[in-house]
Amino acid sequence: MSGPTAPETGAKAPLAPPADAVAPVRHPDAPAPGEPIGSHYENCFGCGGNQPHGLHLSARADEGVAVTAEFTVRPEHQGAPGLAHGGLLASALDETFGALSWLFRAITVTGRLETDYLLPVPVGTVLHLSARCEAVHGRKYYSVAEGRLDGPDGPVALRARALFIEVKVDHFTANGREEEINAAMSDPDTVKATRAFEVNP
Numbered sequence: 616m617s618g619p620t621a622p623e624t625g626a627k628a629p630l631a632p633p634a635d636a637v638a639p640v641r642h643p644d645a646p647a648p649g650e651p652i653g654s655h656y657e658n659c660f661g662c663g664g665n666q667p668h669g670l671h672l673s674a675r676a677d678e679g680v681a682v683t684a685e686f687t688v689r690p691e692h693q694g695a696p697g698l699a700h701g702g703l704l705a706s707a708l709d710e711t712f713g714a715l716s717w718l719f720r721a722i723t724v725t726g727r728l729e730t731d732y733l734l735p736v737p738v739g740t741v742l743h744l745s746a747r748c749e750a751v752h753g754r755k756y757y758s759v760a761e762g763r764l765d766g767p768d769g770p771v772a773l774r775a776r777a778l779f780i781e782v783k784v785d786h787f788t789a790n791g792r793e794e795e796i797n798a799a800m801s802d803p804d805t806v807k808a809t810r811a812f813e814v815n816p
């Protein structure tokens with residue numbers, strides 16, 4: 616019987632940008648600093664309003680190529696009694712990194728995500744997240760994030776690095792289950808969010 620395979624080492628492994636990576640550019644049509652970044656999909660576990668047990672994370676554009684986000688840890692998010700599940704906290708970071716797409720206006724998906732857990736996060740906490748893109752290399756976007764307890768200046772509970780990879784809309788249409796793809800394509804809000812990326816390649 617074969618067991619899990621470790622992540623690749625070598626070219627795919629590092630989360631530090633290569634020496635010839637460039638600084639990310641804030642798109643001229645990016646939301647203004649402080650402006651909310653709406654949900655990209657109502658059924659998204661991270662930001663959708665249609666997921667009763669989802670994170671309901673709300674993100675805002677920040678200065679530069681950066682975002683802030685908040686979510687409240689609820690009882691359905693527990694791992695140990697009264698504490699948030701670690702994988703769920705990684706989801707919150709993942710969603711926050713995903714929101715950076717609206718700043719540089721390219722659709723990106725998680726290639727790699729690394730999280731340091733510094734403090735336990737109790738149920739009831741309002742987790743304040745922030746993410747910033749540091750560098751771009753071709754289709755690869757290198758970013759950092761952190762999560763603080765109960766305020767933007769609260770204790771740091773999470774630190775993360777991520778590599779997101781740019782994809783086109785057909786990444787979703789070719790791979791997603793047909794019934795959800797068809798429903799999404801008939802939802803004007805999802806189509807509008809998708810078009811924003813298509814007309815700004």
Ligand SMILES: CCCCCCCCCCCCCCCC(=O)SCCNC(=O)CCNC(=O)[C@H](O)C(C)(C)COP(=O)(O)OP(=O)(O)OC[C@H]1O[C@@H](n2cnc3c(N)ncnc32)[C@H](O)[C@@H]1OP(=O)(O)O
Pocket residue numbers: 626627628629655656709710713722723724725726727753754755778780782784787788796799800805809
């Ligand atoms: C109709 C409805 C529309 C809806 C419109 C919605 C739009 C808005 C959605 C936003 C959603 C956000 C939500 C939160 C973010 C998620 O949660 S996204 C979901 C989780 N992530 C995924 O499912 C991704 C799964 N992985 C894949 O699909 C493929 O591996 C990828 C990432 C697309 C890459 O595959 P590929 O396009 O064939 O590219 P590939 O040549 O392998 O790699 C490109 C480069 O990246 C590097 N790379 C790739 N993977 C890795 C890795 N794991 N580690 C290191 N380097 C890597 C390669 O080495 C290569 O480097 P270079 O050679 O260019 O230097």
